[in-house]
Structure formats: structure tokens, C-alpha cells
Amino acid sequence: MKLAYIFPGQGSQYSGMASDFSKYESWDNYAKVANDVLGFDLIEIMDGDEEVLKLTENAQPAIYLASYVAFTELKKCFREPDFVAGHSLGEYTALAVAGVYDFETGIYLVRKRGEYISQAMKPGExxxxxxxxxxxxxxxxxxxxxxxxxxxxxxxxxxxxxxxxxxxxxxxxxxxxxxxxxxxxLKVSGPFHTPFLESAREKMAAEVEHIKFRQPKYPIVMNSVAREITDPEQIKHYVLEQISGPVYWKQSIDRMIALGVDEFVEVGPKNVLTSMLKKAKLNAKHFSTLIETKNLTEGVTGGR
Structure with missing residues (x-):
């Protein structure tokens, strides 16, 4: 049977993320790259005031960074996925881990996505x-x-x-x-995934226009159509569509099940997607439990 890695969206952020994820070997490298690309201290924000962190333009790169580090650590001790998918913002992480673009491009895009979404409608409206x-x-x-x-x-x-x-x-x-x-x-800053964000979609279209998307290493089941997409130009189209259109997450999960997926691993902070899948009686785990299991096993082996 088959395995899917799934990546969370906004709402998975929390103050103290940087401290928690700094225990992972790959953290320092990717945290430094993220700060260099963004031109400010994202790590300080991730461990700072909750109200500042939850701003869309901060939460999105914070979740992307943590999720990418989680993937980097997970692939050291667990098999590669047959499919990937991401909920809303998480789709950008899925594209990065599938090699559609590099980590640096992804962190830049999710920051811009957050900025443009924030600009699309006045707070409170x-x-x-x-x-x-x-x-x-x-x-x-x-x-x-x-x-x-x-x-x-x-x-x-x-x-x-x-x-x-x-x-x-x-x-x-x-x-x-x-x-x-x-x-x-919900405590959110705007009407995500609606036509009110059409201006954000248009600005993001200008951002990705000159970025070369590559063929993904893993098929990506995309939010906008709930089916697997591998053509780079179609991926570019559909990742823009979900900014101002609905997220068909249940339908995406159903599609992966139809394709033979019987195990889901959530790769990122918190366990929002895992909880949702477990309520539906599906086989879902959080990446941290797999890493902890491996560490415990190695500890037992080493002690003999």
C-alpha cells in the first residue's frame, strides 16, 4: 500500500516553534537561509509574541520553515512518500519537498503570499x-x-x-x-479562499510568472482540483487558484485513498490534520512520533 506526506496550513503556528524545532540537526542551516532570504529575523518572531506571529505574512513562512525542517528530518528515518499534499499554505511546502522549486524560492513565495493576502482586504472586514x-x-x-x-x-x-x-x-x-x-x-485576519482575495492571486501570478517550476519527484494532489498533478505549468496554475478559491481537502484525501494510500503522515508543527484524519478512522501519524520511535529504538540497540 502507499504513503502520503501531508503538510499543514495557517493555524499550526505557535510561539516557541523555533525553540522546539531547533533540536533538529537541519534547523540551523534552514533557519539561517530563511532569515537571509527574508531580510529579517523570522526565528525571533517564531519564539515571540503570539499576536505578531499569527499575522498572515509571519505565520506562513514560520510554518513553511518548520514543516520543511520536519520533512528533512523525517526522510532520514522513514521511507519516501508516494504522494504529497498540503492544506492551503501547506501546498507550497509540498511543492518544495517535491523539488518543484527550492527551499529559498518557497520561503520567499509564502512571505509574499502572506503579504498580498493581508493587503487584499482591510483587517476586520x-x-x-x-x-x-x-x-x-x-x-x-x-x-x-x-x-x-x-x-x-x-x-x-x-x-x-x-x-x-x-x-x-x-x-x-x-x-x-x-x-x-x-x-x-475563527481568529483569522481575512476571508481566505474567496474571490475577495483575487488581487492577492493576481500579485502572486506576477511573482511566479518567471519562476521555472520543475517536474515533481512525488505526485501532488492539489487543493483546487483534488487530483494528482505532475505537469509544472498546471501546478503553477492550480497553486494560484487556491488563493481565491476553495480548498477541497476532504476530496483530496478521498482521492489519495482511491489511489491506494493507506497511511498519512503530517509533517509540520501541531497535529491539526492528524486529528482530523483520526476522527475519520484513517491511519494517520504525526512526523514527531516516527522520529521519537526511531530514537528510542536506537537507544535500546545502543544499550545492549
Missing amino acids: GSMAAVVGVAIEEIEELVRKYDGLYIANYNSEEQTVVSGKSESIKSFVKHLTENGKRAIE
Whole structure:
């Protein structure tokens, strides 16, 4: 059977990330490269104030760096994946580890992506909400009744995320909670994965226009279409599409299962994707448990 590495998106950041990931051998090298490319101290931000770190333009390169280091360490002790995929921002990490572009290009792109997303709509004008335990058909019908509201993430059978104008999000959440449903407004800086971010998509298109994307080492199941893509020009097109369009994550997981994947490993900080897959009764692990298992095994062997 087959293995997929999956990479998390925004929301996986936390203050203290740099200290936690600095225990890995490859950390110093990639942290230095990241700071050199960005021209500021990302590491200080990763260990600093939570409010500063969660800004989109900071959170995205922070998660990318940590996830790339996690992949570098994991491949030393675990087999290579048959497929890769990333949730939203995580797709950029998946492209880097598959060799579509190098680490430096990726850290530059995710910083720019964060900046352009932040510029697309004034803070406070857009928001997102997670809906739990409501059928997707019901959510799709309800969303159409609100101005400037869209489905942003098809995360799982249980969880869907809607995105759009703040006032519509608040009304939407109020309606669901008053009717005994679970809906929670998220602490985010904008309406991700909606047409409101079209200006960000256009600016990112200008950024990637002159970057040569290479054939990936591993097929990438992409957010925008929930199927594996290997053609570099198609990859470039679809990674831009997901900025202002929905993330078909559940459909991407379903596609990988259909392709024979029976094991998923989340490669990055926190375990958001792992938890989601475990709730769906799928075989999912966090990269850290695999590294810890290897270290324990080596410790036992060395002690004999």
C-alpha cells in the first residue's frame, strides 16, 4: 500500500516553534537561509509574541520553515512518500519537498503570499467560521442566503469552513447556534479562499510568472482540483487558484485513498490534520512520533 506526506496550513503556528524545532540537526542551516532570504529575523518572531506571529505574512513562512525542517528530518528515518499534499499554505511546502522549486524560492513565495493576502482586504472586514456536524448540502444552501459568503474549506465529513464578509459570518454563526448547530468564528485576519482575495492571486501570478517550476519527484494532489498533478505549468496554475478559491481537502484525501494510500503522515508543527484524519478512522501519524520511535529504538540497540 502507499504513503502520503501531508503538510499543514495557517493555524499550526505557535510561539516557541523555533525553540522546539531547533533540536533538529537541519534547523540551523534552514533557519539561517530563511532569515537571509527574508531580510529579517523570522526565528525571533517564531519564539515571540503570539499576536505578531499569527499575522498572515509571519505565520506562513514560520510554518513553511518548520514543516520543511520536519520533512528533512523525517526522510532520514522513514521511507519516501508516494504522494504529497498540503492544506492551503501547506501546498507550497509540498511543492518544495517535491523539488518543484527550492527551499529559498518557497520561503520567499509564502512571505509574499502572506503579504498580498493581508493587503487584499482591510483587517476586520473579512472573517471565517468553522461548522461542525452539519451536512455540506445544508451549508451550501445556507451560504447562498448571505451576501459575500463562500465555502472556503471542505475539510472533512464533519467540518466545513465558510469565509467572507465579517457581518455575514456573524449572522451565519448566530443563525446556526440559535438552531442548535455548532459554528465558531475563527481568529483569522481575512476571508481566505474567496474571490475577495483575487488581487492577492493576481500579485502572486506576477511573482511566479518567471519562476521555472520543475517536474515533481512525488505526485501532488492539489487543493483546487483534488487530483494528482505532475505537469509544472498546471501546478503553477492550480497553486494560484487556491488563493481565491476553495480548498477541497476532504476530496483530496478521498482521492489519495482511491489511489491506494493507506497511511498519512503530517509533517509540520501541531497535529491539526492528524486529528482530523483520526476522527475519520484513517491511519494517520504525526512526523514527531516516527522520529521519537526511531530514537528510542536506537537507544535500546545502543544499550545492549
